[in-house]
Amino acid sequence: MNCNEIQKLINTQELSQENNELIEIHIKSCVSCKNYYKLVHGLVKNPQHIWDEIEIPQNFANNIENFVFENSSYALRIPMWLKITSAAAAIVLGLFIGSTVYDSRVSAQNTNSYSYIETNDNLYMAETTEIMYYSTIIETEGE
Amino acid sequence: MDIAAIKKGDKKAFRVLIDSTHRDVYRLAYRFTSNNDDSQDIAQEVFLDAWRNIDKFREEADIKTWLYRITVNKSLNLIKRNKNKFSSFSISDSGETESTSFQIAAPTSYSADKPLHNKELRNSLKRALESIPDNQRTAFLLFNSEGLTYNQIAEVMETTLGAVESLIFRAKANLRKILAEVHKQFSESTQVFK
Ligand SMILES: [Zn+2]
Numbered sequence: 109m110n111c112n113e114i115q116k117l118i119n120t121q122e123l124s125q126e127n128n129e130l131i132e133i134h135i136k137s138c139v140s141c142k143n144y145y146k147l148v149h150g151l152v153k154n155p156q157h158i159w160d161e162i163e164i165p166q167n168f169a170n171n172i173e174n175f176v177f178e179n180s181s182y183a184l185r186i187p188m189w190l191k192i193t194s195a196a197a198a199i200v201l202g203l204f205i206g207s208t209v210y211d212s213r214v215s216a217q218n219t220n221s222y223s224y225i226e227t228n229d230n231l232y233m234a235e236t237t238e239i240m241y242y243s244t245i246i247e248t249e250g251e
Numbered sequence: 252m253d254i255a256a257i258k259k260g261d262k263k264a265f266r267v268l269i270d271s272t273h274r275d276v277y278r279l280a281y282r283f284t285s286n287n288d289d290s291q292d293i294a295q296e297v298f299l300d301a302w303r304n305i306d307k308f309r310e311e312a313d314i315k316t317w318l319y320r321i322t323v324n325k326s327l328n329l330i331k332r333n334k335n336k337f338s339s340f341s342i343s344d345s346g347e348t349e350s351t352s353f354q355i356a357a358p359t360s361y362s363a364d365k366p367l368h369n370k371e372l373r374n375s376l377k378r379a380l381e382s383i384p385d386n387q388r389t390a391f392l393l394f395n396s397e398g399l400t401y402n403q404i405a406e407v408m409e410t411t412l413g414a415v416e417s418l419i420f421r422a423k424a425n426l427r428k429i430l431a432e433v434h435k436q437f438s439e440s441t442q443v444f445k
Binding site for chain 2: 115119121139140143144146147149150153155156157158160164165168169171172173176177179180
């Protein structure tokens, strides 16, 4: 068998034992086809042995821990129950303040005085907490 | 792993999670980026996101799968941002090559009559992987580098088992096609590639 025929055999997804033997005999004396076999068959079918050893940077777990806790302010790490409770409290307080403003305006009509009540933005902090979703970037194809 | 404690804001419990998973996160990021600094940045960001969003993690799921998902997304996003630095050759989702001129940086010194060594094979595979669609590369790496089962890959990629099988099958077919072409070009030329 010549090199072209051998390489066509190597392209076969599942090699029969007979073809495997033909290839093995050929690549013993043909470096080019041996390279082809390594690249096209071995590398794709079983690349486990090929990956380089990865060295984890020194103190990496410490670095990650520091990075996480230095970059996550308390506001971003409010537990869900607290967010819900705060939101509910904000609504109740908003209603209370709203009704107080209304009452004071009604009484101001009588006394010709005006009161201005400043709402506290912090009450709404929970609503602005960043929400991140990991919607998959990997689209399933052929569906 | 005490996920409930992490959800309550227990930093020690989170450190246990970091200790037990940071190697896997870093390694997967490295498989995508082939760059130490990028992989470190990605791993740090992955854990920061995990800490910030642990509320959204369902405890019955596998936390490692969740971390892998974040790692894949961050790695692919970074690659997208750096795209100009990467090979201009790519293969489309349909498996058709979009360019006939290969720009795959190949074995450092390849000639048809010289046996290929592991380092050269590795570089060829890395370059070929950069040229296949993101989802095929992801499935291939999760299976062949991380040793995940098809079921676990489906969970990471939020897809079906059948889709994973198909992705890996097509990844292999495309890699074969690209690597065969690489071999052909090097066999035809005695040029030394860098
Ligand atoms: Zn031959």
